[in-house]
Amino acid sequence: MQDFIFEVSTKILFGRDNLKKLSKEIKAHGNKVLICYGGGSVKRSGLYDKIVANLKENNIEYKDLAGIEPNPRIESVKRGIEIVKENNIDFILAVGGGSVIDCAKLVAAGAKIEADPWKIVLGEERVREALPIGAILTIAATGSEMDNLSVISNMDTKQKLAWGSKYVLPKFAIMNPEYTYTVPKYHTAAGSADIMSHTMENYFSLNDGCYMQDRMSEGILKTVINYGPIAYNDPENYEARANLMWSSSWAINGLLGSGKSTAWSVHAMEHELSAYYDITHGVGLAILTPRWLRHVLNDETVEKIATFGKNVFEIEETSDRFEDANKAIDALHKFFKEELNIPMTLKEIGIDETHLREMADATITHNGGNIMGFVELSSEDVYEIFKESL
Template sequence: MENFNYSIPTKIYFGKGQIKNLGNAIKEYGSKVLIVYGGGSIKKIGLYNQITEILNNNNLSYVELSGIDPNPRIESVREGIKICRDNDVEVVLAVGGGSTIDCAKVIAAGVNYQGDAWDIVLNSSKITKALPIITILTLAATGSEMDPYAVISDMSKNEKLGTGHDKMKPKVSILDPEYTYSVPKNQTAAGTADIMSHIFESYFNNTKGAFIQDRTAEGLLRTCIKYGKIAVDCPNDYEARANLMWTSSLAINGLISYGTKGEWSVHPMEHELSAFYDITHGVGLAILTPHWMRYVLSDKTVDKFVEYGVNVWNIDKNLDKYEIANKAIDKTSEFFKELEIPSTLREVGIGEEHLVEMSKKAVNGGLKNAFKHLTSEDVFNIYKLAL
């Protein structure tokens, strides 16, 4: 296990009715609020009215930025920064899923940066301070409610890039599983795949002796497998929604990655799909993951896939190593199909026209320290397999 410094400072209010803590949570940091949200779903479920009533009852003034895209745009970030500056905003309140929270994070970090907001996406070391961020989660997927990361797109350049800084960690996150009841089946499925991919990215690494991280990751994966289909089929099942929501946070808040090292593999590849084709992130991850698994399977990596197959999918440990590994990969693919997620790139409108360019951008000098070192040619081959 590697050395690490452990800090997860976000205060979590988890469960039914926890929005009652919103007023006091905001007042701890300021009185002028920017509410950031996506479409009209928070109004349809009555959450918007709850929030504004709480703000009014606590004498908190607010302005709004709505219409955040599923792959949040740099244009929305720039607009939010301007609103904050024009209204002396002191707290950024993100209401929604990971896209909304990601956008809010970069807004909060950009208010006190004098250059263009895209600069801090390209180089997060330019962030020196950020407005306090509070989140109300309505979709279990990205884990952005409890981590320092954000992913922003500039569609004019076909770029979707991740950035991260400790100052972008939310101060407070309110996690009420009931707010996810209205999430459509396809988004619930994609969210489950996104959670699993975050776990895979940490789990498949070459660090020795990270036993507790591995066993925790396997427990989180089993939770997704147990409750993902239930949440898709029975959207008002509180137990399923609650378990998925908490797994979403634990998958990427550092709990299973601290003490390990290595680069993520599938996310950089998927970011290129989203940047060029604006597809749903979790869908792209689900399509790519089994093909990546099959591609990196080798004598060097097979033991990890055996662990995965035996501990997550309960495959007979007495079988041949490669039989276990391939069964585990098959089960992964089958699970995503059970969630009714597309299984090929062509199903989501992606052909061969940009594969070479996307392959080069996905690597971009990196992936040398991934579970298996991937070149642009390797990424191209994985894309081809996923067609």
């Protein structure tokens, strides 16, 4: 196990009755709030009205940044920064899922510089401070409420890129599973796949001695496999929603990757699909992951993939580890397709061969020339995985 530092200071307020504590948490950091949210679901559900009532009762001023996209765009970030600067906002409240929180993070950092915020994403502008952020989570998926990472899209340049800074780790997150009851089935499925993908990106590594982290990863995967279909079929099942919500936070807050050297492979590939086609992130991950595992299956990786099958899907071991590994990959594909009804080919979500080579090259370019993950991937490897996913 490698040396590491693990620190996550986000305060979690989990359960049904914590919204009443919102203003107290905000006032520990500021008193003029930018409320960030996406489409109309936050208002239709009544959550927005409850938030505003709480702020008004405690004399907290607020402005809105509405309409943040599912793959948040740099234009929304710039709108938010403009509102912040015009109104002397001192706190950012993200109400939604990972896309809203990711946008809020760049608004918080971008408000402290005079340069184009896209330069932060490109790594050309250093983040030295940011406005404090809080989150009210309405979908279990990205875990952005408890990490310092953000992913932003620039549709003009066909780039969807990740960046991070310790300064944008949320100060608190209010996590009420009831707020996820209205999440549509399609996005419940995509969110479940996203949680699993975060976990698997950390899990699939070699020779690192991280026994504890791997067993915790398997536990999170089994939790999603158990509760994902329940939430899909019974949207108001509190325990299912609660377990998915808590799993999403711990899949990506740094714990599972502690002591490992991991380069996320599937996310890098999916970001190009989203940048070109603006697809649902979790669906793209679900389509790519089994094909990626099949592509990287070799003498070195077979034992880890077979162990995944045994410990996560309870596949009985045989003397043929390659057979066991292939059964594990088949089980993952079947779970996504049959239990969560996720479309499992790129063609089903409107992607054909047109840009495959271009996206494969961009995947490698945007990741420094190679992907040193479970198995090193070249542009040709990515292209083959894309083709296998059609």
